[in-house]
Amino acid sequence: MLDRDKGEHLPNLRPDRRPPHPSWLPRQRRGTTPQMIGRYPDFDVLDAVDTWDPATKKVVLARLEPAGPLRFFGPEEEPALRALCDVTTAQDREPRVPVAELVDAKLADGELDGFQYADMPDDRDTWHLVLAGLDHSARDRYARSFARCTVEEQQDVVRDLSQGALSGGTWDSLNVRRAWSVCMRAILAGFYSHPWAWNEIGFGGPAYPRGYMRTGPTSVLEPFETPGATAEDAAQAVADNPEVFG
Secondary structure, three states, X not given: OOOHHHOOOOHHHOOOOOOOOHHHOOEOOOOOOHHHEOOOOOOOHHHXXXXXXXXXXXXXXXXXXXXXXXXXXOOOOHHHHHHHHHHHHOOOOOOOOXXXXXXXXXXXXXXXXXXXXXXXXXXXXXXXXXXXXXXXXXXXHHOOOHHHOOHHHHHHHHHHHHOOOOOOHHHHHOOHHHHHHHHHHHHHHHHOOOHHHHHHHOOOOOOXXXXXXXXXXXXXXXXXXXXXXXXXXXXXXXXXXXXXXX
16 A cells, blocks of 8 residues: 555655556546546546537547547557557556547548657658557567567656667657657647546546636635545645655
């Protein structure tokens, strides 16, 4: 059992500087969250669905429909794509936010971010190169594809990707740090666009036309919010451990 008062759940306070497995959080009792765990076990953003205007309701509820087949990525890329999306969002069992499908749809529909790094190819080309690079690095280190690696092995490869420390194969044609940024923008945008992720973090969802009542710094909850299962103050943890977080 983690001692939250000592910050044992905070990666920078742990000996290995890695987050604990998310199973330390309570089981979800209302609604759905990734892996059915979260800090707000009695919160379901869909309880507010009748407060949303028709257009908003249509957009949000469409994200809950069964995901279709991939349209942008080929079958040879799919295993690495799913492994990357899972390991970067810490999803290791169902229910999962369908991040791979959300990224695939974004790229297939050409819904890019509106800008491109001057020293990088088109984001769509970057994705193809990154997935090939992950398999190259995994085979070079562990003699198997990225998707067939253990989670710990995948994390090691991804950590080096995040630090721009991969080379060889397609990595030599990319600014590796920027490639990480391109991929994580799409992964995080997909993950946090989904109502299950909103439940996990206690996000109240679209505020139109309902609006918010608590507009200043306050600990008072909105009428539709529920208290979290843990009450530690992250800001205080940072203040109490400047040598770790500073």
